[in-house]
Amino acid sequence: MSGNSTPSIMLKNSHFLRFAAASAVIVGHAYVLNGFSDPIETASLGLFPTGQIAVYVFFVISGYTILQSRLQSADTGTFLLKRFLRIFPGLVGSLLFTILLVGSICTSYPLGRYLTMPETWFFWDNLKLFPHTTHVLPGVFQGNPSQGVNGSLWTLSYEILLYAFVACIVPFFRSRWYLFAGLFCAFFLSICLFNDAIARHEILRIVHLQPDQLVIFSTFFMLGMIFRIFREQIPLKGTWAIVAIVAWLGMYYPSSIRGWVPLITIHWVRFFCLSYLVIYAASIPGRLNDFGRFGDLSYGIYIYAYPVQQVIIQYFGATMPIPLQILLAFVLVLPLAWVSWHFVEKPALRYKSLLRADPGVRKEQSLPPESSFKSR
Structure with missing residues (x-):
């Protein structure tokens, strides 16, 4: 892309990339959930x-x-309201679906007992996200290799x-984005130096997050931010x-085969290579821009x-090959996702103007002019 197109046009491919990433999660889970x-x-x-x-693709985008x-x-306030409306209405719909439908048809308890057990409704704990949440429902998926419900x-x-x-x-770095980039470099250097200590650290109190996962997700997320901030400077x-x-792929030889560098180097290189590939793929013009x-x-x-997928495994896991499980999961999930978007998520976003009218795309004096990366 070239000229004076806006960053939103530059990332029009992100709809397809997110769809592909969500689909890849289904593929990955199909094997793990079957053991x-x-x-x-x-x-x-x-x-x-x-x-x-x-x-990781999700977090970069x-x-x-x-x-x-x-x-x-x-x-x-407007920003936080938009984020709330984007996440929680869909999550509520998913929890209702999981507790009432999935739980009811998969529990080993009589339906009446299942619906009146306090443990059933503890699953709503997932709404608050912090602190620790409940991942199982009484009698549900007990015969599966994994008992996790979602x-x-x-x-x-x-x-x-x-x-x-x-x-x-944002208020602090509004005119100091190069300082933010410098602090990110310091952050990345520190996680490289103290990787072992981070990996050994116990679950963080109060928020109950895993330090190593928090570091990984934060790094990919901040790299996505840096692409947004310096979109004029990064070709x-x-x-x-x-x-x-x-x-990325070549790092396997000096690290895993030859042992010249620590194996963790693959992950350090992947942060930057994968982030670049994601943003580059999002910038490619073509039919997928309208996905x-x-x-x-x-x-x-x-x-x-x-x-x-857990329902499929409970009823067909012993006899249905995994590729067919993946196909069936797509067939069942796509209509649910379509209903969720058109009847829950999209209608909820109409309330984002509750605080004040969102001015739309506005020029930020603290960032370079609104135009795309230089790409080929």
Whole structure:
């Protein structure tokens, strides 16, 4: 892209990328929930764990778009209201679906007892995200390799914490974005130096987050922010995308095979290479730019797929091959995601003007002029 197009046009491909990432989570979970290893991760020698990479793609895109949303919002309150309306109405729908429908048809208890057990309604604890939440329902999926009812929801806590992070830092860094970039470099250097200590640290109190996961998600998220901040200075080119792929995959040889550098170096390189590839892919012009006309189904896929896959495993897991399980999951989840978007998520977003009218895209004096990355 070139010329004076806006960042929103630059990331029009993000609808497809989020959809693809949500779909990849289904593929990754299909094997894990059946008690098998991810064949894509195995085939790639550990470089491409399907579900993890998909979630990282989400966080890179979120870093870019969430910062942009804050810069375009009238104030912090408007921004937070938009974030609340984007996450919680869909989550409420997913929890109702999981407790009332999935739980009712999959519990080993009599239906009346299941619906009157306090443990059933403890699952609403997932709404508050912090602190610790409940991941099982009484008698549900007890014969499955994994008893978790919706193991995808745990990442929402990290996402929402990073929304709060953006809300807090924008007023401070409004005219100091190079300082933010410098602090990010210091942050990244520190996680490289103290990686072992971070990995060994216990769950963080109060928020009950895993320190190592918080560091990983935050790094991808902040890299997305940096692409938004310095969109004029960072060139997006196919040549550099190829370099990123080679650097990422090529790191396996000196680290895992030769032992010249620590194995963790693969992860450090992946932060930058994957982030570049995600933003580059989002910038490519073409037919996929209009993918969002069908609605933003990625969130619905993400929050409904896990319980649907667990139902499939409970009833067909012993006889249905995993590729067919994946196909059936798509067939069942896509209508749920469509209904969630058109009848829950999209209508809820109409209330984002409750505080004050959102001025739309507005020019931020603290950032470069509104135009796209230079890309080929």
